[in-house]
Amino acid sequence: DQDPTYKEEPSGLEKLFANEPERDPSLKVLAKTPCNAEADVKNLETFITPNEKFYVRNHLPVPVVDPECYRLTVEGPGIPDDFELSLDDLKQKLPKYSVTATMQCAGNRRKEMHEKIPVKGLQWQSGAISNAVWTGVRLRDVLEYAGYKMPDYGSEEKFPGDVEHVVFDGLEGYGASIPAEKAFNPRGDVLLAYEMNGEPIPRDHGYPLRAVIPGVVAARSVKWLSKISLSEEESQSHWQQRDYKGFNPSADLASSDYSKSQSIQELPVQSSITTPTIGEDLKAENGFVTVKGYAIAGGGRAINRVDISSDGGKTWTDATLHPPNQSRGRTWAWTQWEAKIPVNNCKEMELVCKAVDESYNTQPDSFDGIYNVRGVLVSAWQRIKTKIVN
Amino acid sequence: DQDPTYKEEPSGLEKLFANEPERDPSLKVLAKTPCNAEADVKNLETFITPNEKFYVRNHLPVPVVDPECYRLTVEGPGIPDDFELSLDDLKQKLPKYSVTATMQCAGNRRKEMHEKIPVKGLQWQSGAISNAVWTGVRLRDVLEYAGYKMPDYGSEEKFPGDVEHVVFDGLEGYGASIPAEKAFNPRGDVLLAYEMNGEPIPRDHGYPLRAVIPGVVAARSVKWLSKISLSEEESQSHWQQRDYKGFNPSADLASSDYSKSQSIQELPVQSSITTPTIGEDLKAENGFVTVKGYAIAGGGRAINRVDISSDGGKTWTDATLHPPNQSRGRTWAWTQWEAKIPVNNCKEMELVCKAVDESYNTQPDSFDGIYNVRGVLVSAWQRIKTKIVN
Ligand SMILES: [Mo]
Numbered sequence: 001d002q003d004p005t006y007k008e009e010p011s012g013l014e015k016l017f018a019n020e021p022e023r024d025p026s027l028k029v030l031a032k033t034p035c036n037a038e039a040d041v042k043n044l045e046t047f048i049t050p051n052e053k054f055y056v057r058n059h060l061p062v063p064v065v066d067p068e069c070y071r072l073t074v075e076g077p078g079i080p081d082d083f084e085l086s087l088d089d090l091k092q093k094l095p096k097y098s099v100t101a102t103m104q105c106a107g108n109r110r111k112e113m114h115e116k117i118p119v120k121g122l123q124w125q126s127g128a129i130s131n132a133v134w135t136g137v138r139l140r141d142v143l144e145y146a147g148y149k150m151p152d153y154g155s156e157e158k159f160p161g162d163v164e165h166v167v168f169d170g171l172e173g174y175g176a177s178i179p180a181e182k183a184f185n186p187r188g189d190v191l192l193a194y195e196m197n198g199e200p201i202p203r204d205h206g207y208p209l210r211a212v213i214p215g216v217v218a219a220r221s222v223k224w225l226s227k228i229s230l231s232e233e234e235s236q237s238h239w240q241q242r243d244y245k246g247f248n249p250s251a252d253l254a255s256s257d258y259s260k261s262q263s264i265q266e267l268p269v270q271s272s273i274t275t276p277t278i279g280e281d282l283k284a285e286n287g288f289v290t291v292k293g294y295a296i297a298g299g300g301r302a303i304n305r306v307d308i309s310s311d312g313g314k315t316w317t318d319a320t321l322h323p324p325n326q327s328r329g330r331t332w333a334w335t336q337w338e339a340k341i342p343v344n345n346c347k348e349m350e351l352v353c354k355a356v357d358e359s360y361n362t363q364p365d366s367f368d369g370i371y372n373v374r375g376v377l378v379s380a381w382q383r384i385k386t387k388i389v390n
Numbered sequence: 391d392q393d394p395t396y397k398e399e400p401s402g403l404e405k406l407f408a409n410e411p412e413r414d415p416s417l418k419v420l421a422k423t424p425c426n427a428e429a430d431v432k433n434l435e436t437f438i439t440p441n442e443k444f445y446v447r448n449h450l451p452v453p454v455v456d457p458e459c460y461r462l463t464v465e466g467p468g469i470p471d472d473f474e475l476s477l478d479d480l481k482q483k484l485p486k487y488s489v490t491a492t493m494q495c496a497g498n499r500r501k502e503m504h505e506k507i508p509v510k511g512l513q514w515q516s517g518a519i520s521n522a523v524w525t526g527v528r529l530r531d532v533l534e535y536a537g538y539k540m541p542d543y544g545s546e547e548k549f550p551g552d553v554e555h556v557v558f559d560g561l562e563g564y565g566a567s568i569p570a571e572k573a574f575n576p577r578g579d580v581l582l583a584y585e586m587n588g589e590p591i592p593r594d595h596g597y598p599l600r601a602v603i604p605g606v607v608a609a610r611s612v613k614w615l616s617k618i619s620l621s622e623e624e625s626q627s628h629w630q631q632r633d634y635k636g637f638n639p640s641a642d643l644a645s646s647d648y649s650k651s652q653s654i655q656e657l658p659v660q661s662s663i664t665t666p667t668i669g670e671d672l673k674a675e676n677g678f679v680t681v682k683g684y685a686i687a688g689g690g691r692a693i694n695r696v697d698i699s700s701d702g703g704k705t706w707t708d709a710t711l712h713p714p715n716q717s718r719g720r721t722w723a724w725t726q727w728e729a730k731i732p733v734n735n736c737k738e739m740e741l742v743c744k745a746v747d748e749s750y751n752t753q754p755d756s757f758d759g760i761y762n763v764r765g766v767l768v769s770a771w772q773r774i775k776t777k778i779v780n
């Protein structure tokens with residue numbers, strides 16, 4: 001998820017990053033320029049992640065945007081040339097809409113894979129994920145307002161103008177696309193958000209406008225959105241074409257044929273333990289310890305079950321789930337969970353978590369079958385050793 | 391997926407099974423009454439499975455139906471009391487529609503799990519799956535014709551009449567339901583089929599009418615359909631409430647709390663090798679052997695990749711995929727695949743296959759994390775040892 005040609009802090013680069021926003025000290029900075037900073041997982045134990053605690057994953061410098069001058073360009077069949085919307089247009093001419101959606105980086109948990117077999121990329125632990133309420137306008141409404149004839153979603157025909165992808169470009173140079181089926185789905189809930197948790201969207205998260213693609217890898221939720229194009233093709237950006245794709249475990253950088261791999265859109269079912277973290281002891285209370293964490297599936301699928309083991313995977317118990325109050329197929333937010341584990345006479349435990357989604361997809365046991373040299377799609381069972389204290 | 395209270399062939403049961411259809415000798419019969427017979431996997435190497443080669447999984451005796459007297463009852467909010475449709479009504483009053491969809495039993499590949507840890511149920515190998523073209527009428531069209539106000543699918547409100555599930559009852563006593571979101575989805579392609587591969591649907595497969603729920607476990611595609619009910623609740627049948635659910639690997643029959651587990655609807659990503667089968671040698675040609683098989687994901691998701699190993703999982707290569715020509719999110723049919731593997735000087739190989747779906751969900755490495763005492767949802771990597779002959 002980082003341009004492989006990028007080298008950290010070459011000379012002169014500082015100037016490009018002279019206007020970065022301040023960041024909360026709770027964030028764990030993996031790279032400064034561009035800013036890649038994961039959340040403290042202890043701040044991921046509330047359903048909503050406060051804006052300043054939300055992980056930051058930028059590909060380029062944060063642009064400085066004057067909201068008065070800002071314009072969103074929209075291009076596509078049926079849309080007049082040079083069609084533009086100001087921020088006020090978006091806020092005043094289109095209905096306001098909110099969606100609670102979890103953003104997760106394709107490289108979340110990369111460090112665990114790296115510790116098995118080295119991979120290329122920043123060493124994210126479990127904090128490249130956060131959850132917020134996004135408020136703005138529906139992409140469907142914007143496209144219809146711009147003049148695109150929104151298709152009859154049930155038809156078997158091609159979409160009007162043979163549109164197959166919706167391409168998003170950011171002011172800073174990043175770009176990505178999503179399939180038209182997701183963009184046009186009346187239950188797809190794709191937003192252009194100008195608020196995050198009830199505040200104007202912070203600069204690090206896309207001020208003044210971010211595409212929010214619920215149920216899809218965060219890399220497609222383009223920040224500082226400047227242009228939307230309806231296209232027969234995917235985005236031609238580096239990040240759509242030559243990054244954020246999966247390969248079989250034997251492919252190396254040289255043999256990875258990006259033209260033959262599918263872009264990552266929905267992510268596989270995932271889970272992580274947030275209490276305890278590595279090196280954290282657990283305190284026994286009345287003979288039990290409490291383990292906590294999160295789980296999430298791609299595509300709006302709910303979490304059916306989270307299985308917890310305290311003996312390295314020999315025996316399992318169901319965690320108690322705290323699912324979001326979202327409807328079937330639109331479960332865009334994570335499910336937080338906790339489990340009370342009997343201590344018996346254990347002095348240490350090897351905790352393991354794994355989740356099952358509503359399609360009964362499961363996480364792979366190990367990294368063996370999902371290894372990839374870029375270290376994306378890291379969804380093996382998570383294992384954490386802990387000491388029990390009284 | 392079989393009533394645990396059922397006992398094979400108690401006295402008098404024969405009478406109930408006096409009117410079973412003849413079955414093709416290619417089918418491998420695991421139980422006669424009711425008929426449970428898997429396909430010969432060599433007959434699963436064509437895209438469409440011929441009707442007589444299609445696996446049979448019945449829960450009760452096959453009913454004898456007079457097509458002249460047959461009536462489908464439809465019940466729900468806005469639908470007049472005693473609303474019925476004859477076969478001629480369905481064929482003449484509603485548009486004809488075809489969908490190519492793969493049916494897979496929840497217990498497919500159960501024997502492999504059983505060989506690791508014993509499970510309860512018939513010992514299906516990889517042949518409890520087949521693919522056909524189903525032709526009939528859309529469930530949506532039938533419900534609208536009957537008087538139900540088909541909802542605006544994009545609305546956030548509840549469906550009219552607070553309908554949450556569509557319940558199907560079969561003439562023989564079987565029953566199941568699907569979520570209303572699937573039933574009402576204009577791209578969900580739920581059919582009531584009266585033809586299978588261009589012929590009247592055979593008795594073993596639901597004559598004269600079968601619900602066909604693409605992308606969902608076959609157990610919800612109710613045969614010999616007699617009644618459709620729009621309901622706030624799932625089907626109250628044994629098979630919806632007390633079967634076809636998953637549990638954590640430590641749950642036994644006694645501790646499996648069916649009221650807390652979710653009904654299986656979409657199945658997890660799956661794959662199997664059809665050449666070679668167990669005990670079959672592979673013939674080397676020009677230094678290569680050819681391995682074949684199938685892969686399928688739940689919910690209309692496409693197959694992104696099938697990884698093949700000939701060294702037990704140490705190294706992997708991509709199989710060549712033959713995906714169905716179906717649109718995004720409506721990939722209801724399986725993807726057949728083949729791989730040419732260099733023999734080098736191998737005399738034997740341990741072949742392994744595993745698939746990745748378009749959400750990058752993967753199959754678990756082993757049975758350890760997916761074990762369940764009923765032996766459903768068997769989606770671990772498949773391993774087959776073979777000898778190489780010249
Ligand atoms: Mo990312």
Ligand SMILES: [Mo]
Pocket residue numbers: 391447494495496497608609
């Ligand atoms: Mo089944």
